[in-house]
Amino acid sequence: MRLIVVVGARPNFIKVGPLMPALLSAGIDAKLAHTGQHYDAAMSDVFFTDLEIPKPEWFLGVGSGTHAVQTGTAMMKLEELFAAERPDAVMVVGDVNSTLAAALAAAKLNIPVVHLEAGLRSRDMSMPEEVNRLVTDQLSAMLLTPVREADSNLLAEGVDSSRIHLVGNIMAESVLRNLPRIEGRDVCGRYGLKPREYVLVTIHRPENTDHPERLSEIVSSLLASPLPVLFPVHPRTRPLLAEHGMAEDAPGVVLVEPVGYLDMLALQRDAAAIVTDSGGVQEESCMVGTPCVTVRRNTERYITVEVGANRLVSAQSAAIKPALADALASDRTWQVPERWDTEVAARVVKALQSGVAPLMGC
Numbered sequence: 118m119r120l121i122v123v124v125g126a127r128p129n130f131i132k133v134g135p136l137m138p139a140l141l142s143a144g145i146d147a148k149l150a151h152t153g154q155h156y157d158a159a160m161s162d163v164f165f166t167d168l169e170i171p172k173p174e175w176f177l178g179v180g181s182g183t184h185a186v187q188t189g190t191a192m193m194k195l196e197e198l199f200a201a202e203r204p205d206a207v208m209v210v211g212d213v214n215s216t217l218a219a220a221l222a223a224a225k226l227n228i229p230v231v232h233l234e235a236g237l238r239s240r241d242m243s244m245p246e247e248v249n250r251l252v253t254d255q256l257s258a259m260l261l262t263p264v265r266e267a268d269s270n271l272l273a274e275g276v277d278s279s280r281i282h283l284v285g286n287i288m289a290e291s292v293l294r295n296l297p298r299i300e301g302r303d304v305c306g307r308y309g310l311k312p313r314e315y316v317l318v319t320i321h322r323p324e325n326t327d328h329p330e331r332l333s334e335i336v337s338s339l340l341a342s343p344l345p346v347l348f349p350v351h352p353r354t355r356p357l358l359a360e361h362g363m364a365e366d367a368p369g370v371v372l373v374e375p376v377g378y379l380d381m382l383a384l385q386r387d388a389a390a391i392v393t394d395s396g397g398v399q400e401e402s403c404m405v406g407t408p409c410v411t412v413r414r415n416t417e418r419y420i421t422v423e424v425g426a427n428r429l430v431s432a433q434s435a436a437i438k439p440a441l442a443d444a445l446a447s448d449r450t451w452q453v454p455e456r457w458d459t460e461v462a463a464r465v466v467k468a469l470q471s472g473v474a475p476l477m478g479c
């Protein structure tokens with residue numbers, strides 16, 4: 118089978134980390150296409166090095182832009198690539214603009230689309246990712262889901278059950294495979310911090326960064342944190358933080374550039390608690406046993422709240438502060454969800470080997 122696997126943004130790279138070796142060792146001719154949605158070394162190259170991901174066969178240099186410009190540019194470049202290569206299937210992962218662009222370009226060329234991390238829903242259509250998820254799933258011939266709830270979401274939207282495969286969470290497999298590699302890795306020490314004595318923060322979703330009132334509430338809750346805050350800052354968030362009172366020299370706050378995957382895993386493992394709006398970090402914190410506070414209106418990763426690892430709160434200081442106190446007091450005794458294990462990539466291979474039936478009309 119000839120498969121083109123499309124990646125473009127930080128969370129995509131992590132998802133293909135455990136996947137590529139499994140595909141290749143099963144004899145699947147899988148090649149990576151990198152759209153270039155994320156391009157800084159700290160947002161892209163570092164993950165290929167950390168996770169030993171094969172060098173992409175194609176780099177499309179799409180870069181940043183409005184949603185239409187970014188998605189449209191990626192579609193044009195991917196269409197040319199898919200038309201020239203005519204793979205048996207195109208695999209897309211996650212919910213970023215590159216995911217949507219690849220699904221649209223492949224579907225219009227009648228190339229079957231396989232979606233890894235299908236079926237997650239926040240039910241918030243103001244989130245660009247929710248639009249991407251809905252469209253991608255409708256265009257996908259094979260839907261590989263991370264949790265049972267995702268299967269139910271897809272069935273409710275009319276997806277035929279024969280197309281759905283509950284493979285489990287590939288982010289969880291990545292965590293489990295990489296934890297042994299970071300034993301003894303003291304990343305917080307580089308920033309003058311000690312394990313279990315800091316709060317790790319990532320905030321980058323437009324619903325928080327692009328609403329000044331929400332970002333100031335988040336900043337004021339972090340400035341009041343009972344423990345020092347370590348915040349690797351996403352490039353979209355960086356210019357906005359200072360405007361909201363979180364400067365480089367704010368007391369009790371360490372602002373750093375985005376860190377690599379292995380460093381991030383060590384920082385999550387060693388944190389007393391995590392405050393985030395990231396999808397991947399909600400899952401990883403659940404896996405490494407660190408209590409999480411998610412600052413969002415909703416989450417498509419509700420399973421992490423259900424098991425007791427995560428707390429979902431609105432972007433208000435009065436909500437974040439008690440949730441952080443609750444997280445810091447957590448006994449960390451939750452069970453990780455079903456199929457968040459080291460067999461996810463193997464289940465993906467098995468699903469692919471069962472055959473990808475193209476979508477047909479009447």
Ligand code: UD1
Nearest residue numbers: 126127128154155156157160181182213214245246352353
């Ligand atoms: C994208 C995804 C989001 C995901 C996030 C992961 C979409 C719609 N959003 O959001 O789901 O959670 O990636 O990190 O696809 N920039 C740089 N250097 C880079 C990349 C981006 O400076 O290497 C800056 C640019 O100013 C750019 C901005 O970040 O305009 C936003 O980048 P973009 O890829 O459009 O969206 P993200 O916010 O990163």
Ligand code: UDP
Nearest residue numbers: 127128131349375376377378381395396397
């Ligand atoms: N991550 C990282 N370094 C950072 C911030 C995040 O390696 O400085 C990793 C994080 O551990 C997770 C992934 O990036 O594996 C999540 O990506 P992000 O939060 O950008 O996107 P989302 O998951 O919200 O789509």
